Amino acid sequence: MAAEIHSRPQSSRPVLLSKIEGHQDAVTAALLIPKEDGVITASEDRTIRVWLKRDSGQYWPSIYHTMASPCSAMAYHHDSRRIFVGQDNGAVMEFHVSEDFNKMNFIKTYPAHQNRVSAIIFSLATEWVISTGYDKCVSWMCTRSGNMLGRHFFTSWASCLQYDFDTQYAFVGDCSGQITLLKLEQNTCSVITTLKGHEGSIACLWWDPIQRLLFSGASDNSIIMWDIGGRKGRTLLLQGHHDKVQSLCYLQLTRQLVSCSSDGGIAVWNMDVSREEAPQWLESDSCQKCEQPFFWNIKQMWDTKTLGLRQHHCRKCGQAVCGKCSSKRSTYPVMGFEFQVRVCDSCYDSIKDEDRTSLATFHEGKHNISHMSMDVSRGLMVTCGTDRIVKIWDMTPVVGCSLATGFSPH
Numbered sequence: 001m002a003a004e005i006h007s008r009p010q011s012s013r014p015v016l017l018s019k020i021e022g023h024q025d026a027v028t029a030a031l032l033i034p035k036e037d038g039v040i041t042a043s044e045d046r047t048i049r050v051w052l053k054r055d056s057g058q059y060w061p062s063i064y065h066t067m068a069s070p071c072s073a074m075a076y077h078h079d080s081r082r083i084f085v086g087q088d089n090g091a092v093m094e095f096h097v098s099e100d101f102n103k104m105n106f107i108k109t110y111p112a113h114q115n116r117v118s119a120i121i122f123s124l125a126t127e128w129v130i131s132t133g134y135d136k137c138v139s140w141m142c143t144r145s146g147n148m149l150g151r152h153f154f155t156s157w158a159s160c161l162q163y164d165f166d167t168q169y170a171f172v173g174d175c176s177g178q179i180t181l182l183k184l185e186q187n188t189c190s191v192i193t194t195l196k197g198h199e200g201s202i203a204c205l206w207w208d209p210i211q212r213l214l215f216s217g218a219s220d221n222s223i224i225m226w227d228i229g230g231r232k233g234r235t236l237l238l239q240g241h242h243d244k245v246q247s248l249c250y251l252q253l254t255r256q257l258v259s260c261s262s263d264g265g266i267a268v269w270n271m272d273v274s275r276e277e278a279p280q281w282l283e284s285d286s287c288q289k290c291e292q293p294f295f296w297n298i299k300q301m302w303d304t305k306t307l308g309l310r311q312h313h314c315r316k317c318g319q320a321v322c323g324k325c326s327s328k329r330s331t332y333p334v335m336g337f338e339f340q341v342r343v344c345d346s347c348y349d350s351i352k353d354e355d356r357t358s359l360a361t362f363h364e365g366k367h368n369i370s371h372m373s374m375d376v377s378r379g380l381m382v383t384c385g386t387d388r389i390v391k392i393w394d395m396t397p398v399v400g401c402s403l404a405t406g407f408s409p410h
Contacts, residue, residue, distance in 0.1 A: 086117025173202025217245025240338035247372035279318030
């Protein structure tokens with residue numbers, strides 16, 4: 001069952017269009033059906049459902065399919081109308097949906113993992129179904145034969161996945177906070193590089209093949225943009241969420257990044273501005289401003305007959321400073337700090353009022369969000385989470401109307 005919401009925007013914020021209720025457990029994935037008023041959902045209640053909008057404006061399930069195990073991940077390929085569902089038992093199941101979205105036929109089961117499936121991507125060009133799981137591996141299987149083609153293991157749970165269809169590069173995030181870039185071949189793979197920057201487990205990834213940018217969100221509440229295509233390996237830090245970043249979508253046309261966190265926060269980041277890299281934190285045995293020793297610097301403490309101080313770091317310059325020399329707080333959006341962070345006194349004085357102008361907008365989804373996906377061409381977003389509710393949003397007041405150009409992600 002679903003209620004149609006008739007609210008209208010009073011300011012530039014997402015407009016809640018519909019709310020779908022009916023699942024008996026957490027909804028792990030929700031995908032908008034392109035060019036249709038429909039949503040496909042997968043849930044821990046072991047059901048896959050296809051919801052179509054009726055003339056009344058409400059969404060009703062046209063397909064209700066019960067699985068053998070809780071559903072943990074899903075991928076949908078619209079042109080071939082194939083659905084791939086990952087389960088808690090490690091299996092991936094393939095289905096074919098009828099043209100009117102009223103019937104779903106089982107195709108085959110892929111024994112992809114030994115534990116919960118965390119992410120799935122289907123490549124039509126290679127006929128591969130690529131998946132990650134809590135058995136600490138990424139696997140790729142042939143959809144023609146159903147055979148396992150390759151597998152690569154990590155040191156911790158593989159939690160999320162992105163794939164470049166042209167180069168066959170896979171990006172795998174794991175629960176140790178590391179991202180591994182792999183080149184997948186027919187029966188083997190090679191590790192290209194690993195990316196380290198997060199202090200918590202990677203919860204989501206988004207790859208933009210046009211600008212060759214990788215975005216990662218993690219349980220440390222932060223987002224990092226990795227400039228994979230640039231030769232300098234530039235990284236940008238984005239901090240504005242107050243909880244785990246669960247889902248990302250980069251809008252290439254408007255140069256905006258949409259992110260959702262588990263507390264229901266929805267952020268839209270302006271990436272069409274010149275941003276600064278956050279500095280590496282410097283190490284020192286004494287404050288780099290007043291030169292007072294830190295508490296482990298026994299020699300200087302003894303020589304100067306002073307008590308050691310606690311070390312802090314200025315977020316703007318990266319210098320190691322004491323609390324007295326970094327007593328002020330400031331936002332600094334150009335470096336990704338949308339809420340107030342510690343800065344040293346000299347950096348605080350150098351920040352102008354215009355430097356504090358926010359480069360992101362923040363909105364309340366008013367429900368737990370564990371997954372989000374967008375239909376960019378229509379400016380629609382769907383969110384779902386542990387509260388068993390699916391919400392459909394009109395994002396055009398926030399992301400602009402230039403989205404209606406027919407562009408949609410693969």
